[in-house]
Amino acid sequence: MIPYGDFTYFYICLALMLPVIILGLVGKRSLVYNRVITLVMLILIFSDENKNLYDNKFLSYQFIFFALYICYQVVLIRVYISIAKKTNQFKNYAFAIVLSILPLIIVKILQSSWLGDFQITVHGNKLIEFIVFLGISYIAFKSVQLIMEIRDNRIKSINTMKLIDFITFFPTISSGPIDRYKRFIKDEEKIPEPNVYYGMLIKAIHMVFMGFLYKYIIAYYINENVIKVTPIDTDPTFLNYLYYMYGYSFYLFFDFAGYSLFAIAFSYLFGIQTPINFNKPFKAKNIKEFWNRWHMSLSFWFRDCIYMRFVFWVSKEKLLKDKLLISNLGFLINFFIMGIWHGIEIHYILYGLYHAFLFIAYGYFEQWRKKHPPKLNYKLMNVIAILITFHSVAFGFLLFSGKLIH
Template sequence: MSTPYGAPVYFLYLAVALIPIVVGLMFGKRLLWYQNLVTLYFLYLTFGGAHYKQGIALIIYVLWQVLLVGGYHRYRSKKNESSVYFMALLGALLPLVLYKLLPAFHVNPSMLGFLGISYLTFKAVQMVMEIRDGQIKTFSMRVYIQFLLFFPTISSGPIDRYRRFEKDFENVPEREEYVTLVDKAIFMIFLGFLYKFIIGYYLKTFGVNYFEGALLDNTSFWNLLMYMYSYSLYLFFDFAGYSLFAVGVSHLMGIKTPINFNKPFISPNIKEFWNRWHMSLSFWFRDFVFMRMVFFLMKKKVFKSRTTMSNVGYMSLFLLMGVWHGLTWYYIVYGLFHGIAICVNDAWIRYKKKHKNLPSNIFTKCLGIFITFNTVCVSFLIFSGVLDKLWHH
């Protein structure tokens, strides 16, 4: 067993292991030593045995990030040079950058990589930025390690925020609040079963796999269209299902990890879509990349026109997101595609502000949802990599 939540037996182990934690929290106590044992055990399931190399990579990674962030925090409590800040940022990014870039130079980076490295990097980078801004004043190595190694979300998020996590970790919820959390958690986990193991499974088997075969046999528009829709829906149910497990298990442990999906396919425009799809990632990019970049550009008055500036901001942001997914042409094009979609969306909003007499009713709203859904599906078609397979076929 390697991926968390991958096999039914994983849930069985989880259910048994979590009972003492849940009972403890019911009585207002966090059984920390026991929770640490459970964490070690589940990390071992993912990063031990045949995957021991990943385990070693993870240990080295965590040591590196703890020394780096701890060191920067110490420095920042005395001084605040920009050059040191940039060094710390680079340091936090370094393992991920090496891991992604080395294959291009034909060096095998396996000793650096482990499942979830990109997600842990988000956590480390935000620490450096918030310490720089003076928002994280007290830094506890203990909490930071717990934050990085929080096993329910380690492989694919949702990406939590340190200050939020710390608050939950250091406190035990009131019984009434905790009962509601458990209630929600059980609902989420069962909804996750439905999403990932039933709907996702059928979409994958009878949709994605079937139409991929059909498409490679016969490149017709119909097959392409059906592949696109089934892949897009599969992507949602599979990832949303996983996220429901991760959030549900966090809740059972008294940690209110933020949700990742909020009915993304009913978004009336692309901007709204990104507020509802893989939310913890897009909010991370919004808060730590986009807003900082635009703030800098605006303060230094790099661009005269506000429109140019926001377009440059959006394009760089989504390009970066594409690159983050992997250095492959279809991930990068996927990023650029969404960047363009947001710029078009913005241009339309400006047009609408000038022409206030445009109709706005249930019909235009449905049209908006239809256009957004199909635009997103086209982007996922690019993202799927099937076009690359067709090209090389």
Template sequence: MINLQPYQNPQYFILLLVALLPLMFGLYHGHRWRIYESFVSLLFLFFIFDAEKTNQGIALIAYTVIQTLIVKCYFSYRTNKKYNNSFWIFTLAIVLSILQLVIVKFTPLFAHGHDSIVGFLGISYLTFKTVGMIMEIRDGAIKEFNLWKFLHFLLFFPTISSGPIDRYRRFIKDYDHVPSQDKYVELIGKGLHNIFMGFLYKFLLGYLFGTLWLPQIQQLALAQRHTVPFGISIYLIGYMYCYSMYLFFDFAGYSLFAVGVSYLMGIETPVNFNKPFAAHNLKEFWNRWHMTLSFWFRDYIYMRFVFWAMKHKLLKSRIAMANIGYLLLFLTMGIWHGETWYYIVYGLFHALVLILTDAWLRFKKKHRQHIPSNWFTKYFAIFMTFNTVCFSFLIFSGILDKLWFN
């Protein structure tokens, strides 16, 4: 059987192009054929969850029904003036919305490594979408709920497996609007460019770093774990850089495919990466790396916690509240990646470095006349940020667990 998992092989792209041609023809002539677009989405979702992944497909169907009921019920409650829009009802909606994801994330911890039967590919990204909607409904930003549009937003197949994470209002604005012919031609050009860049990133550079080089370097690093202190060898350092490059090119490649295909469908899905290794500090890095995820965590966890803490005057110092917000944010992000110690340490490491980064930026602003700023300091900052990020990816990779505990 041909593997038709998202963006895995040439057959998938050929079938995708054939399926999208009628839709592209319609968009070029000013028509969005929504029924056909929905058919294509369902077809490719079927390809993702066929055969041995049938159980995941069933879990997706159940998840979609549950999330639709949660969002619809909360929207009806929030827009009904008879009710006082209780914070506890809002909290209940959030808890119910993330419940299936929590079960999936923590099942391996209590079931000896077995995956949850309610999990499926892309459950995290779909949950981020629905939680974001619930929060925006509470804010009064979402004024209407349309079942058809909600389902299309939630199950938009180009982004289901690896993101980017879109926002409902932004998505629906594109979905309701048919771009002009000139605009759509521009989107086609950008879409094809992203797709070909995705081929370069994932199938060439990602293959070189992840398939050809990384296993060999890992084997050499593990072979020396008993001959050097703490297993820190030149091969481990090489593994750190090789893994970081693989992680970037593989993930950025997937994101480029998703954005490119979205453009061909007339949806300007936000980009996910913007030269992250050119960042001058870790704060800037998170404004460039997996941007839709980092912005989601920033807007819906960090900012809301800080505003809530300020409103209730938990601490007098805004700096202290911001620092606690960083710890909460990245601890949550670490646990989201997995319940193992190295994901949690990865998150706490980023929180600590961000706290230090903020302290340095405040000091730099206060003493700017005494701190040099030139091409050397600029590139030195990039160099230090790059190595800090690569070290965090070394933690994230889990190889230290193999070196020290196996």
């Protein structure tokens, strides 16, 4: 069952969460019941009649791999925090990071089309179909972030059950938003007052309706009337590419922003104020502002966990003196990793490098603009900047789609 993929998911989810809502409205919460709901929803999400275990409809191989993966990450984090208390050595930290992302790396390699016909099969199915499950990336992101915060002494102790609550929080399990452990636990431990919860409930209802508008009306319309009907494969003309580029860009936004609204809304029903993921990204006036508005939780994760740490490390070790060069190398590494995270395919890698190029180019443009302030009207400059940024980003989405490079 795909999260927020059909009305059945919403019916089941809302039925199970009705006691949560009632308790919230009277200023109470049951963590035990919340965990029961989570378990039920995770079993349903990972159920697959084609890959079930012992002909059990609700016990699939994917759920088994998911459960083992959670155990693996929890044990890894618990072991690392116990080691870090005794000796916070870099080699232990690096080893823990590698172990945390290793399953994701293996999955990405197995998913790659570069393997060609080399595929391991189990019961007539490819092994990758068993071990890949929704949310494997986002669980890895949470785990890596936790290990880094333990290394930085921002987190000194972790309760195992709360750690499991954080990693397996089902409203955001498949595609985020990526929350922070301390922020999540703060919400979980503090029960909202009835009037506060009522306000969260109203916001959640509003977000659900907006999510339906975005994902099931606007995104569906664009997909059916633009993406599916544009003959870009059979008639690859400039106008068809342009038409597809606009359609695909807006489809990605409304589809993913709609999903994010659902995830945040159901988080609110639990009393967890998961951070927003989109903030009018197509109004951005430059590429940096765009990534501060688009898929914000992922963008900030990459910024904090890769770019900033690379820049800090190079500066601390005095490997380079040129700050702009250090920053540019940071952008290259950051977006290259972001590209291969989407998949080890040429169009994803080029998509990542393209955005690195945009960041680097904008850095040099900022330096030039300080010496050559614009003479045009301020409002007109903003409009021009928004148009340039949008088309730069939209071309990147066309690259991301794989239609530009087959």
